[in-house]
Amino acid sequence: MRFSDQPLIQSDNSLGEMAVQCRAWLFEAAAPLWSARAEGDIFLFPERLSIEGERDACAQRLFVQARHIFAFCEMGRLGWTGPWREMVEASVHFLLRAGRKPDGSYIHTFDAQGAPLDLRADLYDQAFMLLALAHAGRATGDEKLFAAAEALDDALEAHWRLPHGGYWEGEIAPCPPFRQNPHMHLLESFIALYAATGAPRWRARAEHVAALCAKFFIDPATGALTEYFDAALYPLSGVEGRIVEPGHCCEWAWLFETLAQWETPHAAEISDRLVGFARRQGVDPRRGVAINEVTTDGAIRNADARLWPQTERLKAALARLRRTGETAERVEAQLALAGLVKYFDVPKRGAWRDKWRADGSWIEEPAPGSSLYHITCALAELCDTTALAPDQCA
Structure with missing residues (x-):
């Protein structure tokens, strides 16, 4: 059954009704499909699946495995009754055993059988390893995973931290240019580790990266987040x-909503400016989706629309709805979700398309496993918001 064979999620449904349908899709279709075990002794989540649900033998990126750990921890928290705990424990301990380098960082890829393949280290991978350790530690109660996160953080502080703030980005992407993106995911991971442990070091790390963003990454004239930076x-x-x-x-606005809860100065204002720019300049009203790239003056640079910006548009609206209670945020969340589910209309329920061209056609390619993290995070925000603020979601 395809997602479109069920009652369609429309923007005039309540968020509560949308949450029920999306939860059913996540638990009944996506979770069983993406947790199917491959042959062999090593448990590896799928790197990608065809839109018919078939798994292929390809290199396995560490950050995708880490993202799956996050996703299945969240599904377990939300009430999925599948074997999420066993999969999470098998995966996280595999990464600790097979992925850790002598200097304390983690490798980039494994082959299809789980043997180390690309031994280079990348900041993006380290950020998602921290996220996996935070959520797996919290979900399973294994304190050793928090100790592993501290060891990785020690390695980053010793070898990756830059004198003027921020982090070196590793051995894969040219550096410079420096990018905001891995720093954003470090912030996400530090917030998760602080929520899981209450340890002051994680809050200090999070506040450092947030201050870095406010000082360097955001264009002061427009409030937009730029992408690429010099040394x-x-x-x-x-x-x-x-x-x-x-x-x-x-995505940054969603993170700054958490910092606003911490009463971090100017966090709510930064969130306001970020989403204001994104909504004015970055949404295609014809297709109802967030597009890939613009410039600070609002000129469209890439009008295609990947799946993941739709999840971030939804997350920001939901977090802001909880803070403000404004009808405009509820409507924005409904519109964002209506755009997101268009990507789920594929032959195998639980898979998705990733790239929607500006001309209305889809790029035919496998469904990337990396997107399950984005989808699960957004749908968890939806379920949490409808539970915490039901009157605002009606």
């Missing part, structure tokens, strides 16, 4: 320094 963390010259991804504006 001093100032935007690159030319058009490259003015590139804005609306999805990242929303």
